[in-house]
Amino acid sequence: MNTHADIRQDNKSQSAANAISKKQGNGVSTFQLVDNRPKQIAQLPKKDLITPTPSVFQLQKLEAGKLNVVGEHHTESNNRRSQEKDIAAREVGGGYWTEDKFRIRETKSSKENAVKDTAQDQRILGDALYLRIAESIQYVDDAKNEFEQGWTQWTSQKLSGEQLIDLKAELQTLLVTCKTHTLEANRLAEAYMHNEEFKTLPKFVTAQIIQIHKLLPETEKLFLILVETWKKHSLQQLIFDRFLNSFHVFGSNIDVLNMYAAKIGGASRTDTSKLRSYEMDNAASFAHDRIGVWKIGFDHVEHIEEEMQQSDTKNYVLINRDEFNHEYKELPILVEDHMVKQEE
Structure with a gap:
């Protein structure tokens, strides 16, 4: 079974986050990517594609023992990656994954461990x-x-x-x-x-x-x-x-x-970038019990936030780039192509 991700504001019940798994006979939940073929976007009026839903989000910070999905400017974070990993280990524990490295499950065998995070690793990636x-x-x-x-x-x-x-x-x-x-x-x-x-x-x-x-x-x-x-x-x-x-x-x-x-x-x-965002949300919702920090592009976090209403909740922690930088001022930030210290 596959359910289309629908970006219309009036059809939340069909969003990726609500169609992420299926039950097999033994009751075990398995991951289900969403069929995001283009007719779902191509048929929408242009205004529906570009007009975000106004929402006010409470400032978030990293939470220990949970999956934290955090927005980043890739150049900024690449220049301070080791510092971010230290913060993640201190505040959250578990793993730290860049956008293209997050897998929806742990390895299950010695065979999988042998090829973990290599080109031969068959586990599904969060960034589809x-x-x-x-x-x-x-x-x-x-x-x-x-x-x-x-x-x-x-x-x-x-x-x-x-x-x-x-x-x-x-x-x-x-x-x-x-x-x-x-x-x-x-x-x-x-x-x-x-x-x-x-x-x-x-x-x-x-x-x-x-x-x-x-x-x-x-x-x-x-x-x-x-x-x-x-x-x-x-x-x-x-x-x-x-x-x-x-x-x-x-x-x-x-x-x-x-x-x-x-x-x-x-x-x-x-449009494809937005669909990537919804699949990331889909993956994070499914793999919410993986502990650590998954860094994704700040625009992907914005897409996910635009789809949320004020009353919406996630089973993982979603933090945008500005919130992350504001909370952890020991990190330098990118300003006009230069990394500069934040004011305390």
């Missing part, structure tokens, strides 16, 4: 693989479109040598995004094929990921060939050699991959 695959592809699609638009707009103009150098540097940042997320999507698709997550989702979802898994290695090879060409030549030479035509071949593959991504995620990267 199927949505991370979709979002990675959507990142590539956005960067691909921006690259094509920028190339077409600027290379049709007469540019000086210095302008050509600057333009190549700007376009290269988009190629870096394409490379990073193409490789990540390929890695995640491979991981999905060996993870227990596929057992909790409809066959339709796995069918799309199988197609993605088949196409991504070829797409990655195409892109790496483009990168070698890009490195060897000036932008002026690349324009003369019609580099964009070669890029379009890679882009055509991304168009197909993005079609699959929209079927298993949201209609856009923003």
